[in-house]
Amino acid sequence: MTHLKHLSQALPLHSQADQCWRRTRLTSAVAFHLRIRLGRRCAAWSTSYAPSKGVKCFSTSQAYRSADKTNAIDIAFSSGQPAELPHRASKLLHVWQLSNAKKGVTRQYTFTSFSKAWRFMTLVAEQCKVKKHHPSWHNLYNKVTIEWTTHTPEGLSIKDVEMAEFCDRTANEIGLKG
Numbered sequence: 001m002t003h004l005k006h007l008s009q010a011l012p013l014h015s016q017a018d019q020c021w022r023r024t025r026l027t028s029a030v031a032f033h034l035r036i037r038l039g040r041r042c043a044a045w046s047t048s049y050a051p052s053k054g055v056k057c058f059s060t061s062q063a064y065r066s067a068d069k070t071n072a073i074d075i076a077f078s079s080g081q082p083a084e085l086p087h088r089a090s091k092l093l094h095v096w097q098l099s100n101a102k103k104g105v106t107r108q109y110t111f112t113s114f115s116k117a118w119r120f121m122t123l124v125a126e127q128c129k130v131k132k133h134h135p136s137w138h139n140l141y142n143k144v145t146i147e148w149t150t151h152t153p154e155g156l157s158i159k160d161v162e163m164a165e166f167c168d169r170t171a172n173e174i175g176l177k178g
C-alpha cells in the first residue's frame, strides 16, 4: 500500500487534482444512485407491506428483502384480492394473530360484563348479514374469541380484513376491559 502513496505523490499536481475531482464526482454519483434506489424501495415497502406499528425503512437491500418476505409470504391470501389487502392485513397484526395455517386471523376481546360481550356479538352478527361473511367464534362470560378466514376462495380475503376492522371499531366503541 505504501507504494501507492508514493506513486500519487510522484504525480504532477494537475493529475492529482484531476484524480480528486474524478473521485468526488464518482462518490456523489454513487450516493445519488443509492438514494434513488433505496428511496424507491422504501416507498414500495411502506405502501404495500409495512405494518402500522414499528414501520422501518431499511437502509440495506438485504434487510428490505427479508422484511418484505416476512410480511408478504407469512399470510396465505385468497386469490383475486384487491392490491391494498396485504397492507390492511399487516396493520391488524399488532392485535390479531394469524391462525388456520396463516389463512385466518384471530383475536380475543375482554369486556367488563357479559352484556357488553353480548352487545358486541349482536352488532357483529348484524354486519355478518350485510357482508354475507361469518366468523368462527366462542363466548365465555365477558370474553369473545373470534376468527376470520375465507373458505372460498380459501385464504385470508378482504372480507376477513373488513370484518376484523369492524370488530375492532365496535369493540372500542363498546369499551374493552383495562
Ligand SMILES: C[C@H](O)[C@H](O)[C@H]1CNC2=NC(N)=NC(=O)C2=N1
Pocket: 132, 133, 134, 135, 148, 149, 150, 151, 152, 153
Ligand atoms: C354462499 C355464502 O356466501 C358463502 O358460503 C359464505 C358465507 N360466509 C362465509 N364466511 C366465511 N368466514 N368464509 C366464507 O368463505 C363464507 N362464505
